[in-house]
Amino acid sequence: MKILLVEDDFISRTVLQGIVxxxxxxxxxMDGKEAVSAYRRALAENDPYNLICLDIMMPNMDGQETLLRIRALEKEHGIGGSDMVKVIMTTALNDPKSIMAAMVKGSCDGYLVKPIQRGTLLAKLREIGLISQ
Amino acid sequence: MNTPISEDVMIIQEFTQECTDLLDSLEPAIVGFGEFTKESAFAPTDESMPILHEVFRLFHSIKGSAGFLNFSHMSTTAHAAENLLDKIRKGEKEMSADDVDLLCRTCDFMRATLDQVATHLSDGLMAEPAAELTARLKQNLEAEAGPAVTQAEAMQSGSLDLAVTPAMIAAFVQEAEEQLQEVEAGLVTWSDGGEKPELIAELFRKMHSFKGNCGFVGLADLERLSHRIETVLDVVKAGAGKPTAKPAEALLNLCDILKEALAGISQGGPGTIDGLELYLELLEDLIPSDWGNSPPAPRPPQLGEILVSQGDVDEETLNEALATQTRPLGEILMESGSVTADKISEALDCQRRSTGLAQPAATTPVAALKRQDLRVDLEKIDTLINLIGEMVIAENMLINSPDLEGLELENFGKASQQMSKIVKELQEVTMTIRMIPVAGLFNRMTRLVHDLSRKSAKKVDLLTLGTETEVDKTVIEKITDPLVHLIRNSMDHGLEGPEERLAAGKEATGTLRLSASHQEGEVLIRIEDDGRGLNRAKILKKALEKGLLTGNGDELSDKDVAALIFLPGFSTADQVTDVSGRGVGMDVVKQNLNQINGKIDVDSSPGQGTLITLRIPLTMAIIDGMMVKVGSSRYIIPILAIRESFRPTAQSITVTPDGREMVKIRDRLFPVLRLHRLHQISAACETLENSILILLENQGRHVCLMVDEIIGQQQTVIKGLSEYIGHIGQVRCVSGCTILGNGDVCLILDAGNLAEIDPVAL
Structure with a gap:
């Protein structure tokens, strides 16, 4: 599995890294811009990511915008349906409004409230079928 | 996903709004799949794939967000739909008409659930339909993987496991002939008038469904040839260069061959095509060699084109060679001595090179248009509009203040004029905020027509025009039901079945035209069909039967007869169908329209169709009014209803023996209605010669209203009358009231009712 962690905070990033x-x-x-270009590169290499963990609040480009750009890139490349990359939004505040926006506009697959717990993240991955039961 | 946030109504509202938007925009796409699957199962092609992806994402988004909000029924149903779509997308299953129906039903379910959610903040009541729908989606997901394969096998072996009855063959031949006819007509236009993308796309679609039909009844030869033709059209459609030889001519010839084969089938022949391989090869030359690998890539230049550009052959020779082409082009040209073998191989090299080069230049990203929208609560806008209304009144109060009477205030005059101007502009701008395009409404009708045409087995093309026309949101809400009723009526009573249409010399497919436009402060919505039209005799007979009419009705004009169908309880359908016939529909149409001061006109010519026009005022909050005075009372008359105003001469007035007063204007007589008698007030002048008559028109009916004097024109903010006054009926022919600058209440007259009153009965 190929995973992309998008997170501006060093500690959160390291914790995530440890889990996955x-x-x-x-x-x-480190931010949305890097994430989009990483995603674009992966597409060009024909080795796309299977999972993206995306922070909502980040400098330069926030998670929402990043998600939309990634979905647009996929559309451009004719990637759709269950081939779309699974995206889990991570958020520091339990802000239903922005989660809703990510769900509806960006078709994300789930969200997790920080601090990320190993158990909840792995459960989520099982739920969206990325790792076996 | 366990955070119970149901108290967070805002989020739920946002959710329902977003989802409704998504459904609105994608439902037509889903219905569009219905077109593909009409005749046979359909596997997604390159061009339908993005739509499929969009639809998939819709359900995916609903699944996620509904799950997040704990709307489990919605979430599971969306999940099942998502699975079904994914299977189709991966090519593991073909999309059948049943699937499309199911997806449409899922959309309906989503809408119903969203309504539920919006009001009850829970989808608990939808458990049953959700379970049913989910089960059916799952059933389709599993069951049809099998049948799809057997069907494909049946096609390949040519043995018809699916019982294709002679009746089906006959139906197929008939339809196929029509399709070919249309294709032929399109090809002729193409070769005459040049290449137009819409035309090619249309041809492609027709050929596609023709091919589908052939495959369905197991005619392998026809299917192969039409498939190749379809590919050629696809090449042209994708703009992969314009072949030097016009493919239109070649395709026309092939149409003839298809027709011959069809004729053979209808006489019991096997439906094979002699020399099929030759035709296929001939078409192959029109298809770039790398077609199918990377469709959007530019087409490499044809051999002929290269030869022309190298100056080895002139275009005329080339076209000649192409027209007779049955073998590779190079050979023909060499044989006729117009070019040497060397030159040909040089050109072929060149062709190969460009084929190689053509590969990388794929996928050009299309920048999506970004909408700059802001979502605002409707209540806020209504408050704003109300406030603006109040401001208009306040402005009137200020400028016409009694304290200022008789004063010469030059600067105040200037300032107040400036203010009036700004207030008026402000008012216009606020009005436009509430305006939304009718596109959404019309899209919903596309779906309705699709369903109805399936149910009634009538073929209908729905054309929508003027979808960008903007109409007040309330108007849209109010005319949705009438529009549904009218379209149902057109489909059920107006349009005939295919046989009847053919017998009447019309095309088997009926046309329903739905259009919107602006005209003089009104919105016109037209529903036009080319069906059998209204049956005057039948309507009159029914009206007499139901006691809605006295006398034999001979004296009624066609328009009056048409108006009868809007009476409550009227229906001429001999039997009540699923679609319409209970006789409540038209009544509802009229009522709903009355509520928004709309008018309805019916024009019908027997055998040619019916045109129904809905005329709706652009806005219902503020009107241009003419203020008149009768005795001490003031009234507002909507300017749009006024035709003219004049002081009658004694000679122009006639009184009939039964006491009816008529006034003659340009050799036409119009009835006079004395407003003071209607409202039982005392007027300043009782004689017609000294008063002023205002000619009003409504739906072709006229009446002259007698008033004392005209005070002037003004913008009028409509305030509703209280239920009490409206219902008791003490005040007749009044649609509302307004508040004048000095604080007085002034009644707004309803021209429609005025024109219907019999002055003698007063």
């Missing part, structure tokens, strides 16, 4: 590292290749991005 054993699942496969794990790349990191």
């Amino acid at each position: 590292a054993h699942l496969g290749v794990c790349h990191q991005a």
